[in-house]
Structures are given as structure tokens and as C-alpha cells.
Amino acid sequence: MVLLFDPSDMEHALRNVGPHPIRNGLEAFTYYRNKERADIFKGVGGLLTVHGEDWFKFRSMANPILMQPRTIQQYVGPMDTVANDLIKNMEYFAEENENNEMPENFINELYKWSLESIGTVALNKRLDCLNMNLEKGLETQKFISSVIRANELMYYLEFFVPIWKVVSTPHWKEFVQNLNVVTETAHKYIDKALAEKIPEDVPEHKLSILHRLVKVDQKFATAMVTDMLAAGVDTTGKTLGAALYFLARNPEKQARLRKEAMQNLPVKNSPVTNEVLSKSPYLKAVIKETTRLSPIGIANMRQTVKDLVLGGYRIPKNTEAVTFHLVSSLTNGFKEPEKFIPERFLRTTSDEYSAKNAHPFATLPFGFGARSCIGKRLANLELEVALIKISRNFELSWPYEDMKFDFKLIYGIAGPLKLKVQPLQP
Numbered sequence: 001m002v003l004l005f006d007p008s009d010m011e012h013a014l015r016n017v018g019p020h021p022i023r024n025g026l027e028a029f030t031y032y033r034n035k036e037r038a039d040i041f042k043g044v045g046g047l048l049t050v051h052g053e054d055w056f057k058f059r060s061m062a063n064p065i066l067m068q069p070r071t072i073q074q075y076v077g078p079m080d081t082v083a084n085d086l087i088k089n090m091e092y093f094a095e096e097n098e099n100n101e102m103p104e105n106f107i108n109e110l111y112k113w114s115l116e117s118i119g120t121v122a123l124n125k126r127l128d129c130l131n132m133n134l135e136k137g138l139e140t141q142k143f144i145s146s147v148i149r150a151n152e153l154m155y156y157l158e159f160f161v162p163i164w165k166v167v168s169t170p171h172w173k174e175f176v177q178n179l180n181v182v183t184e185t186a187h188k189y190i191d192k193a194l195a196e197k198i199p200e201d202v203p204e205h206k207l208s209i210l211h212r213l214v215k216v217d218q219k220f221a222t223a224m225v226t227d228m229l230a231a232g233v234d235t236t237g238k239t240l241g242a243a244l245y246f247l248a249r250n251p252e253k254q255a256r257l258r259k260e261a262m263q264n265l266p267v268k269n270s271p272v273t274n275e276v277l278s279k280s281p282y283l284k285a286v287i288k289e290t291t292r293l294s295p296i297g298i299a300n301m302r303q304t305v306k307d308l309v310l311g312g313y314r315i316p317k318n319t320e321a322v323t324f325h326l327v328s329s330l331t332n333g334f335k336e337p338e339k340f341i342p343e344r345f346l347r348t349t350s351d352e353y354s355a356k357n358a359h360p361f362a363t364l365p366f367g368f369g370a371r372s373c374i375g376k377r378l379a380n381l382e383l384e385v386a387l388i389k390i391s392r393n394f395e396l397s398w399p400y401e402d403m404k405f406d407f408k409l410i411y412g413i414a415g416p417l418k419l420k421v422q423p424l425q426p
């Protein structure tokens with residue numbers, strides 16, 4: 001394994017990967033899919049755990065459905081409806097608390113929002129995660145808690161001595177239990193969505209992602225949608241949490257975002273459309289700056305497929321090259337790198353703060369190349385819609401010590417997200 005911190009070396013390693021880039025790691029998860037639950041996943045493990053020709057076949061099926069901007073833009077309406085529910089819950093929390101604070105576990109509310117958003121587009125169904133009636137949300141809450149715990153356990157299984165490979169440890173057993181909940185719940189939602197008759201004349205673009213994938217391959221559709229539901233929880237949820245924290249901590253930047261939001265959304269509940277988003281460059285810059293400072297993955301990985309010279313050393317074929325982007329995005333041409341300055345990512349910025357001065361491989365929050373994140377466009381759309389609405393509806397503040405960040409497979413905010421939230425006038 002070779003650890004890379006210089007973005008020029010990262011570029012070299014990430015570009016020289018052949019047609020089937022290999023990102024190893026996630027060994028415990030791969031074992032779960034290939035051995036423990038081979039009854040379900042044999043032959044179709046999903047994009048995260050397969051390699052070579054199989055990966056290429058699956059990725060080619062999914063790309064036209066998940067990676068085309070025009071296809072993803074069609075989901076702006078459903079995302080807007082989900083964000084409205086999050087806004088309503090935030091209003092309720094602010095009203096309930098005498099200091100207008102969000103509850104200690106507000107991040108969980110953001111996980112509900114992210115699962116609801118991804119569920120809406122993947123299944124064309126409301127999962128009702130944001131319903132304040134706790135009874136109604138029991139099953140989705142169990143799903144969310146299982147995803148979070150499975151990721152945390154995967155951190156212990158991956159990064160400490162892997163005794164689980166020899167004997168079934170308590171961590172391994174708990175990991176399997178949690179993943180079983182994730183698999184079974186996702187399959188239940190998928191089966192229910194597939195059981196409903198869809199009229200023949202529904203146009204392709206009105207179909208859920210599941211129904212579009214099923215037309216290509218039913219087994220792959222099930223594995224892909226299971227991965228979407230699971231991969232769409234703490235990734236997008238933690239990123240939204242970090243963005244809200246950075247905005248609350250930087251009132252001037254928040255004011256600039258609000259000014260843009262006010263221009264594009266005349267009243268608080270104006271719907272977000274693709275046209276609105278196309279006129280919101282600061283909003284997009286806020287997301288880029290958030291993922292530079294708080295990427296959910298601190299590093300990426302590629303197996304070398306030929307000998308490469310990295311950092312002046314000859315690195316043989318079949319080595320794991322690990323690219324540490326959290327480190328490289330805090331140096332390498334970013335002026336005052338530790339500060340939250342979305343202006344870096346505006347086309348109109350041309351001074352020393354511009355991200356154009358930084359190495360293009362220094363920050364790569366969604367990875368790179370043919371194997372980059374397949375949920376990137378969906379995640380960005382979710383984040384854009386929620387952030388523009390929140391900044392149009394509330395003033396956020398952070399009268400506490402700096403937030404802690406930590407890494408437990410997923411990197412991000414680690415303390416209670418007790419934002420102070422002041423509802424704005426219409």
C-alpha cells in the first residue's frame with residue numbers, strides 16, 4: 001500500500017487505471033455480500049463490491065439512468081416536496097425550544113431527509129421518514145440506525161486487526177445483524193414498489209429509477225436500489241449538516257447565500273426549479289466549499305494496474321494507491337485553506353482565493369473517472385434544493401465552541417448539531 005499526499009501523484013495514480021478501475025477496501029462488506037449472504041447477492045453484488053468485467057457491465061447499465069444531468073433534473077419537484085417537510089419540522093423544533101435551538105440529535109433529522117429524498121426518486125414513493133408521528137417512522141428509523149451502525153462497525157472491522165476473518169467476533173455479528181436489517185428493509189420497499197401496476201402509457205421519464213433499471217436487469221436493479229438507499233443516508237445527510245454548520249458559523253457567507261436565494265425565490269415557499277438552480281452560482285459554491293472542508297471520504301483508493309513512478313519511487317503493479325484528499329485539499333494552492341470561503345469556487349473570482357490556483361486533484365469529494373460516485377448528481381441536487389430553501393426560510397447561528405469532526409468510515413461533523421434557527425418573514 002502506498003499513501004499519496006501530493007495531488008500530482010494522485011492524478012497519476014487515478015488516471016492510470018485501465019478500463020476497469022479497482023477500488024479495494026470494504027473487505028467486511030464484500031465478504032457479507034459474497035459469502036454471508038451469497039443467497040441474495042451471488043452474481044450481483046452491487047457497484048461497491050464488484051470488480052473487472054462485472055463492474056463494467058453493471059456500471060454501463062446504471063450510468064444512463066443515474067449520471068445523465070437531464071434525467072436527474074426531472075427529480076427537482078419531488079426533492080422540493082421532501083425539503084418542504086424538513087423545513088416544517090425545523091419550524092416546529094424552533095417553536096418548541098425557548099432558544100430556537102435544534103435538538104441534540106438534529107443530524108438524525110437530516111438522515112431522515114436524505115433517505116426520504118433518495119427513496120422518492122429510487123422508488124417513486126414517499127417513505128414518510130419525516131413524519132413527526134414516531135410510530136409511523138419506526139421502520140425507516142430502524143433502517144437509518146442500522147446503516148449508521150453498520151458503517152461505524154465497518155470502520156472497526158476495516159481499520160483494526162481483522163480478527164473477524166478468523167473467528168466470528170461480536171463486532172462481526174453485530175455488523176451482519178445491521179446489514180441484514182438494511183437488506184431486508186430495502187428489499188421489502190423494492191418488492192412493494194414492483195408489485196404495483198404501472199400503466200403502460202407512463203412516459204419513461206416519469207418512472208422511478210427502480211422501474212427504469214428493472215427494464216434492463218431485475219437482479220441488478222434490486223442490488224443497485226438497495227445500495228442507493230443505504231449509500232444515500234449519512235453521505236448526503238452529513239454533508240448537509242456540515243454546510244449548515246459552516247453557514248451558521250460564517251454569517252457573512254450565509255447573508256450572501258440568502259441574498260441570492262431571495263432573488264430566486266420571491267416568497268418563502270416558492271418552489272425550487274431547475275431554472276432557479278441554474279441562477280444560483282453561490283449555492284453551488286457553498287456545496288463545493290463544504291465538501292472541500294468536510295468530504296465524507298477522507299481518502300480514495302485505486303489498485304495500480306502497471307508499474308508507476310509516484311513521488312520519485314517505482315511502485316509496482318497491483319499496489320494499493322491511497323489518495324489522501326482531506327490532507328491535499330487543505331494545502332496545495334488554497335489560500336487560507338482552513339477557512340470557509342465559497343467565493344473560491346465562483347467563476348467571477350480571479351484573485352489569489354480562486355480555486356483555479358489549486359491543483360485540480362487536490363479536492364475530489366466524489367472521486368474521479370469511470371468509477372467516481374454514481375450518486376453525485378442526485379446528491380448535489382438534494383443538497384442544492386434543501387440548502388436554498390433553508391437559507392430562504394431561516395437565519396442560522398452558532399453561539400458555541402467549534403464543531404468537532406471525526407472519521408468513522410464516514411468523515412464529518414461529530415458533535416450535537418444544535419443550530420439556532422430564527423424563522424424569517426415571508
Ligand code: HEM
Nearest residue numbers: 047228231232235236239365366367368371372373375379
Ligand atoms: C454528498 C454525498 C456523497 C459523496 C460525497 C459521495 C462520495 C463518493 C466517493 C468519494 C466515492 C468513490 C469514488 C471513486 O472511487 O472515485 C463514491 C462511490 C459511490 N457512491 Fe457516492 N457519495 C455521495 C452520495 C451518494 C449517493 C446519494 C449514492 C446513491 C446513489 C451514492 C452511491 C455511490 C456508489 C454506488 C458508489 C460506487 C461507484 C462505483 O464503484 O462504480 N453516493 N461516492
